[in-house]
Amino acid sequence: AQTVTQSQPEMSVQEAETVTLSCTYDTSESDYYLFWYKQPPSRQMILVIRQEAYKQQNATENRFSVNFQKAAKSFSLKISDSQLGDAAMYFCAYRTAYGGATNKLIFGTGTLLAVQP
Amino acid sequence: GAVVSQHPSWVICKSGTSVKIECRSLDFQATTMFWYRQFPKQSLMLMATSNEGSKATYEQGVEKDKFLINHASLTLSTLTVTSAHPEDSSFYICSASSTRAQYFGPGTRLLVL
Numbered sequence: 001a002q003t004v005t006q007s008q009p010e011m012s013v014q015e016a017e018t019v020t021l022s023c024t025y026d027t028s029e030s031d032y033y034l035f036w037y038k039q040p041p042s043r044q045m046i047l048v049i050r051q052e053a054y055k056q057q058n059a060t061e062n063r064f065s066v067n068f069q070k071a072a073k074s075f076s077l078k079i080s081d082s083q084l085g086d087a088a089m090y091f092c093a094y095r096t097a098y099g100g101a102t103n104k105l106i107f108g109t110g111t112l113l114a115v116q117p
Numbered sequence: 118g119a120v121v122s123q124h125p126s127w128v129i130c131k132s133g134t135s136v137k138i139e140c141r142s143l144d145f146q147a148t149t150m151f152w153y154r155q156f157p158k159q160s161l162m163l164m165a166t167s168n169e170g171s172k173a174t175y176e177q178g179v180e181k182d183k184f185l186i187n188h189a190s191l192t193l194s195t196l197t198v199t200s201a202h203p204e205d206s207s208f209y210i211c212s213a214s215s216t217r218a219q220y221f222g223p224g225t226r227l228l229v230l
Binding site for chain 2: 042044107110
C-alpha cells in the first residue's frame, strides 16, 4: 500500500523569505500523481500544485515550485517570497494513475506553516 | 481550479435527527466524488467513495447505514448522517474528482447537541 510522510509538523518563515516543506512517499507503482494542497484557517482545501510522475520537469505555479526526486521518492514544496496569506496547513498527497478519477488520494499528516511579518 | 460547493456550511441539530449535506460540482461532471471527515489539527479521513449511478464504497470502519451516500447525478452527491449523535460532530468535506485532480468543497461543520 502507498504511504505519504510529512516529517515536519510545523514550520515557520519570515515574510518575503523562502521555505521548503518536505514530503516523502512509498509506492511500488511507476505511474502516479503527487499533489500539494493548502488548507487555510477557513478549512477550504485548495490545490496548490500537481506533478505527474512520468514528467521529469518539476512543476511550478507562480511562487510555488516542487523538487520531485522520483528515485528518492521525495516531493518537496518550495514557497518563494512568502506572504502572510500563505499561512496554512499544507498536505502532500499521492494518487495512482491507474483508473483515472476513481482513485482516492493518500494524504500525509500535514505541515502547519506560520508566516511571521 | 474547478469549483465545488457544499451545503450547508454549518448545521446544528439535536441528537437523533438526520442531517443531509449536499456536494455539487459546478463546472465539470464528476463520476466520482469523495466524502471525508476531519478532526481538528488532523489530516482528512476518507469515509467513502461516491460513484454516480452505483452504490458508494465505504472505508473500513465507516458504518454505511449511518452515513448514507447518494450520487444521483454527475454533479451532485449527498451525505446523510442518520440518527446523529454528539460523537458525529465533526467537519465533513466532499471532493469532486477529475482525471487531473480532486477539487474540494468548503466543508460542513456539524454539531450534534
